[in-house]
Amino acid sequence: MGRLILKSVSRKFNNSFAVNDVNLEVNEGEFLCLLGPSGCGKTTVLRLAAGLDTPSNGEIFLDNKKITGANRECGFVFQEYALFPWRTVRGNIEFGPEVKGMQKEDVRQLSQHYIDLVGLTGFENHYPHELSGGMKQRVGIARAYANNPKLLLMDEPFGALDAQTRNIMQEELLRIWDKEHISALFVTHSVDEAVYLADRVVVMSARPGTVKEIFGINLPRPRVRTGPEANELRNSILKSLGAEIKKLMLQV
Amino acid sequence: MKLGSGKNGLIINIFSIVGFIFLWHVLIVLAREDIFNIPFMRLRDIPTPVETWNALVGSMFTRIYGPALTYGIINHVEASLIRVIQGGVLAFAVGVPLGIGMGYSKLIGNILNPMVEIVRNMPPMAWIPLAIFILVSGGSIFIVFIGMVFPIILNTIYGVKSTDPRLIDAAKTLGASGSGIVMKVVIPSALPSIVAGLRIGLGVGWMAIVAAEMVIRSPVGLGYFIWNMGDLGRYAEMVAGMIVIGVVGYFMNISILLFQKRFIKWAD
Ligand SMILES: Nc1ncnc2c1ncn2[C@@H]1O[C@H](COP(=O)(O)OP(=O)(O)O)[C@@H](O)[C@H]1O
Ligand SMILES: [Mg+2]
Numbered sequence: 386m387g388r389l390i391l392k393s394v395s396r397k398f399n400n401s402f403a404v405n406d407v408n409l410e411v412n413e414g415e416f417l418c419l420l421g422p423s424g425c426g427k428t429t430v431l432r433l434a435a436g437l438d439t440p441s442n443g444e445i446f447l448d449n450k451k452i453t454g455a456n457r458e459c460g461f462v463f464q465e466y467a468l469f470p471w472r473t474v475r476g477n478i479e480f481g482p483e484v485k486g487m488q489k490e491d492v493r494q495l496s497q498h499y500i501d502l503v504g505l506t507g508f509e510n511h512y513p514h515e516l517s518g519g520m521k522q523r524v525g526i527a528r529a530y531a532n533n534p535k536l537l538l539m540d541e542p543f544g545a546l547d548a549q550t551r552n553i554m555q556e557e558l559l560r561i562w563d564k565e566h567i568s569a570l571f572v573t574h575s576v577d578e579a580v581y582l583a584d585r586v587v588v589m590s591a592r593p594g595t596v597k598e599i600f601g602i603n604l605p606r607p608r609v610r611t612g613p614e615a616n617e618l619r620n621s622i623l624k625s626l627g628a629e630i631k632k633l634m635l636q637v
Numbered sequence: 638m639k640l641g642s643g644k645n646g647l648i649i650n651i652f653s654i655v656g657f658i659f660l661w662h663v664l665i666v667l668a669r670e671d672i673f674n675i676p677f678m679r680l681r682d683i684p685t686p687v688e689t690w691n692a693l694v695g696s697m698f699t700r701i702y703g704p705a706l707t708y709g710i711i712n713h714v715e716a717s718l719i720r721v722i723q724g725g726v727l728a729f730a731v732g733v734p735l736g737i738g739m740g741y742s743k744l745i746g747n748i749l750n751p752m753v754e755i756v757r758n759m760p761p762m763a764w765i766p767l768a769i770f771i772l773v774s775g776g777s778i779f780i781v782f783i784g785m786v787f788p789i790i791l792n793t794i795y796g797v798k799s800t801d802p803r804l805i806d807a808a809k810t811l812g813a814s815g816s817g818i819v820m821k822v823v824i825p826s827a828l829p830s831i832v833a834g835l836r837i838g839l840g841v842g843w844m845a846i847v848a849a850e851m852v853i854r855s856p857v858g859l860g861y862f863i864w865n866m867g868d869l870g871r872y873a874e875m876v877a878g879m880i881v882i883g884v885v886g887y888f889m890n891i892s893i894l895l896f897q898k899r900f901i902k903w904a905d
Contacts, residue, residue: 455814
């Protein structure tokens with residue numbers, strides 16, 4: 386369950402390719418990080434996988450089912466949280482189950498489970514504007530999980546957080562992910578984050594984005610951020626990514 | 638602007654009201670004593686604050702003079718308010734769905750936009766002759782409706798259009814579609830604008846009702862009251878009525894603002 390396959394997927398905007406011929410697989414229960422210079426089409430790939438956008442060419446499959454139209458089997462965690470500001474923490478998390486037409490008591494039980502899981506116990510009735518960035522993204526993660534997805538799609542979820550909170554949230558995400566192992570496609574532009582989180586890291590080329598290189602991270606979790614193997618991996622990934630960033634700078 | 642805001646705001650507000658009333662009094666007294674007058678104005682005919690206050694108190698409640706009955710200001714306020722509420726409910730019931738449709742669907746927007754853009758530029762008062770001509774009753778309510786419906790439509794459209802597209806995406810990935818997105822995302826997101834439209838609309842509606850009541854006669858209504866008092870030369874009552882119009886309008890505005898604060902907590 387939760388096997389995502391992108392088969393030579395392209396997406397054109399205004400007759401120019403934003404992503405071109407992307408072939409990518411997220412295996413069952415795998416944590417895959419997508420790394421690439423800004424504007425290379427990382428968000429576009431995630432939106433295509435979620436069915437929020439349709440590829441110009443190519444096909445996308447989730448568990449061998451072709452994705453056409455918005456896919457509720459994906460849990461999307463957004464860059465700037467995208468929480469419903471008029472709903473409380475609980476209300477945000479209950480959105481998916483509510484839309485599904487679940488019984489009121491079941492919805493309540495489910496939301497409480499995820500509120501506790503992400504460590505927001507006591508904040509159930511807070512509105513998003515009353516929360517810190519880290520707490521907002523906890524809501525974002527719980528909201529995605531509460532919809533019982535087969536695949537988690539996360540678009541730079543910690544990009545707006547300060548370094549310290551970011552590290553904590555990475556640990557928290559792995560702790561939650563460890564409890565309910567779902568395949569995850571995680572977009573980031575931080576090499577450190579990718580090496581800390583991922584089973585495999587996919588480096589994308591500069592626009593038009595395509596898969597440039599794939600790195601396996603076979604380090605046991607919990608990981609030491611500064612171990613020698615981690616450092617070595619970081620170096621090779623940085624080299625690969627750096628070349629793309631250079632290309633981008635020469636273009637403009 | 639809200640009264641009583643800022644440092645010592647309320648104290649300054651009170652002083653300014655007292656100062657204004659004092660100035661008003663002095664000006665009228667000087668004119669009556671032939672000491673000072675503004676050219677081309679009959680300042681001496683304007684009631685003083687005290688005369689106005691006495692007129693206000695004296696005509697606040699219904700009184701019976703022999704066979705004749707004069708309605709109190711309370712009754713006039715009530716009648717005008719009821720008309721504004723009736724016209725407002727109608728405008729809300731029509732304006733919000735129209736605004737949502739026009740804001741959400743390009744097709745509906747394109748169909749209705751030409752009419753809305755032309756008709757909304759006709760002031761409510763321009764509709765009074767037509768209202769008299771075609772409506773058997775409820776002309777004033779219709780004028781209120783005209784005054785209120787466009788601010789509501791325009792603000793609803795604006796609210797709908799400024800719905801964050803990422804919230805719609807989020808709702809889609811959570812399984813919402815079609816009407817679910819409208820009910821659970823677009824409308825809640827537009828709600829602050831809709832209420833703002835209602836608030837602006839009420840201001841316009843309140844002005845419209847007073848104008849309409851001056852022309853579309855009925856025994857009660859503030860517009861009718863001040864016009865009638867003017868006709869009878871009872872200027873103190875007339876000015877008292879004018880002040881009541883201002884005060885009632887002020888409290889209508891404040892109550893919507895309080896409603897907004899109380900029920901739309903998320904829009905910090
Ligand atoms: N809706 C759109 N219309 C036109 N161009 C778009 C649209 N969405 C994305 N793009 C373009 O596609 C490219 C990839 O965008 P995006 O996927 O957001 O990149 P990333 O997330 O890697 O920074 C960018 O050059 C961006 O300007
Ligand atoms: Mg992006």
